[in-house]
Amino acid sequence: MDPRTSLLDLLREHLALTGSKKGCDHGQCGACTVLVNGRRINACLTLAVMHEGDEIETIESFGDGDALHALQAAFVAHDGFQCGYCTPGQICSAAGMLKEWEAGMPSHVTPTLTDADIALSDEEIRERMSGNLCRCAAYPNIVKAIAEVAERRA
Amino acid sequence: MRPFVYTRAADVAAAGAAGREGGRFIGGGTNLLDLMKLQVETPAHLVDVNHLGTTEIEPCEGGLRIGAAVRNSDLAADENVRERYEVLSRALLSGASAQLRNKATTAGNLLQRTRCYYFYDTAKPCNKREPGAGCAAMEGFNRVHAILGGSAHCIATHPSDMAVAMRVLDARVETNRRVIPVSRLYTLPGDTPHIETVLEPGELITSVVLPPPAAGRQIYRKVRDRASYAFALVSVAAILDVRGGKIRDARFAFGGVAPMPWRHEEAEALLLDAPANEATADAFCDALLADAAGHGGNDFKILLLRRTVKAVLAQAAA
Numbered sequence A: 001m002d003p004r005t006s007l008l009d010l011l012r013e014h015l016a017l018t019g020s021k022k023g024c025d026h027g028q029c030g031a032c033t034v035l036v037n038g039r040r041i042n043a044c045l046t047l048a049v050m051h052e053g054d055e056i057e058t059i060e061s062f063g064d065g066d067a068l069h070a071l072q073a074a075f076v077a078h079d080g081f082q083c084g085y086c087t088p089g090q091i092c093s094a095a096g097m098l099k100e101w102e103a104g105m106p107s108h109v110t111p112t113l114t115d116a117d118i119a120l121s122d123e124e125i126r127e128r129m130s131g132n133l134c135r136c137a138a139y140p141n142i143v144k145a146i147a148e149v150a151e152r153r154a
Numbered sequence B: 001m002r003p004f005v006y007t008r009a010a011d012v013a014a015a016g017a018a019g020r021e022g023g024r025f026i027g028g029g030t031n032l033l034d035l036m037k038l039q040v041e042t043p044a045h046l047v048d049v050n051h052l053g054t055t056e057i058e059p060c061e062g063g064l065r066i067g068a069a070v071r072n073s074d075l076a077a078d079e080n081v082r083e084r085y086e087v088l089s090r091a092l093l094s095g096a097s098a099q100l101r102n103k104a105t106t107a108g109n110l111l112q113r114t115r116c117y118y119f120y121d122t123a124k125p126c127n128k129r130e131p132g133a134g135c136a137a138m139e140g141f142n143r144v145h146a147i148l149g150g151s152a153h154c155i156a157t158h159p160s161d162m163a164v165a166m167r168v169l170d171a172r173v174e175t176n177r178r179v180i181p182v183s184r185l186y187t188l189p190g191d192t193p194h195i196e197t198v199l200e201p202g203e204l205i206t207s208v209v210l211p212p213p214a215a216g217r218q219i220y221r222k223v224r225d226r227a228s229y230a231f232a233l234v235s236v237a238a239i240l241d242v243r244g245g246k247i248r249d250a251r252f253a254f255g256g257v258a259p260m261p262w263r264h265e266e267a268e269a270l271l272l273d274a275p276a277n278e279a280t281a282d283a284f285c286d287a288l289l290a291d292a293a294g295h296g297g298n299d300f301k302i303l304l305l306r307r308t309v310k311a312v313l314a315q316a317a318a
Helices: A007-014 A070-077 A087-102 A122-128 A139-153 B012-020 B032-037 B072-077 B079-084 B086-093 B106-111 B162-168 B265-269 B278-288 B300-317
Strands: A033-036 A039-042 B005-008 B024-026 B045-048 B057-060 B063-067 B172-175 B179-181 B205-210 B217-223 B234-243 B246-255
Touching (some): A033 A087, A087 A122, B063 B079, B072 B079, B079 B086, B086 B217, B234 B300
Antiparallel strands (some): B217 B234
16 A cells, blocks of 8 residues: 555545545545544545554445435435535534534533533534535535434434 | 655654654644645655554643643543633634544644645745745735734744643643743744744654643633634633732733744733723733734734734623
8 A cells, every 4th residue: 555545545446435525635625524443534634554453434334225324314304415425424524523422522612611511502513513514505404414313312 | 745655653762763864753644644735745754653652631740741642632622621721622622623633633733834825835935835935925815824923034824723722821842852831832934934843853742731720711712714614813812810800810822823822921911910901901912013014914913813802801801
């Protein structure tokens, strides 16, 4: 493997896992979001060689055929996309975001940092998902889809 | 991206040795790899410093020692940081996106490069990228550029939010060779804008130490073009002890306005025992901004900084 290969290019070009998308390739759009050891990162801004032994989850690991993951089902139910290009990144990011929220991690809009329980308001979802851009501007429905899944998990 | 050799350093000594021979340290890589894709950075050797055991946050002399490889998201969420160093947590949470904070490290955040458009654009002259080439920002689009501390050769700003909080908290950087206060880590551009810190070849930041916080309310206020995921036009980190309408202690550091997290301790002295009102804020800003200079596009930052200081002081006094 050429050490220049990004984790994203390893997934897409070498492992044929083309669910993770290359939008900007500079960490600005979030279309390449994957989970590394359970945490969401931009796969375009890290080298594959830096992840020996790490566990990588991509959109391909969500759901199984017609049996959709809860986030996938909610995105369908709430029409959380138009073209769909950003959706794999949105869903991986949402999965990571929900874990962060469940672990009690605060965000920029959290009113009191020392609160043990942070309510996942729409404002919190928007702030926590700001690393994922949607050029179709499906944001209101993306927020609804994530809120529904969060509510069911709470 | 230019070809390079990648090695994973086994310990701090090995990393330092590789660094002395020209190796470039990589932590989270979120800024360095971006610059390498654009060939703004072209290291021949990348030394991975993610496996040196510097991922802990531990008590230290009444404060905290933060390992160099602690991720920005973990630092922001740390219980001790949230309770005692709110300004640091708030600064971190206001920067970048969740994905980037999950990857970016403490040391890497301090050492990230400017986001000056012309530094990124290899078709344009930049003294930081290519010493002696000239500065396209002087006569170009300089809306995001420095109003303090710049030179005729460079008006790029330091982009970090975290570093601004570290500056107001009087943090110290520990390297494999010495201890450097954050106040002395960065250098002004002068006629050598390609030199940004006092770190020497092979010198590796291993941790950052926070002394016990000064008494007072901690505030981080960031003004930017959109509500999330944007760099500061102006940011203010403050620790303000206001009682009975009087300022008992005041510390201010500023981001988005200078080549380094900016602080003016002589101006801070004007605030001691002064009433917490607009006139006091104006006197402080008069001293703070005495040498401020706009370059056309960024003239607005001078007034914006003054207004943001007033807002922060009012918040602390409320």
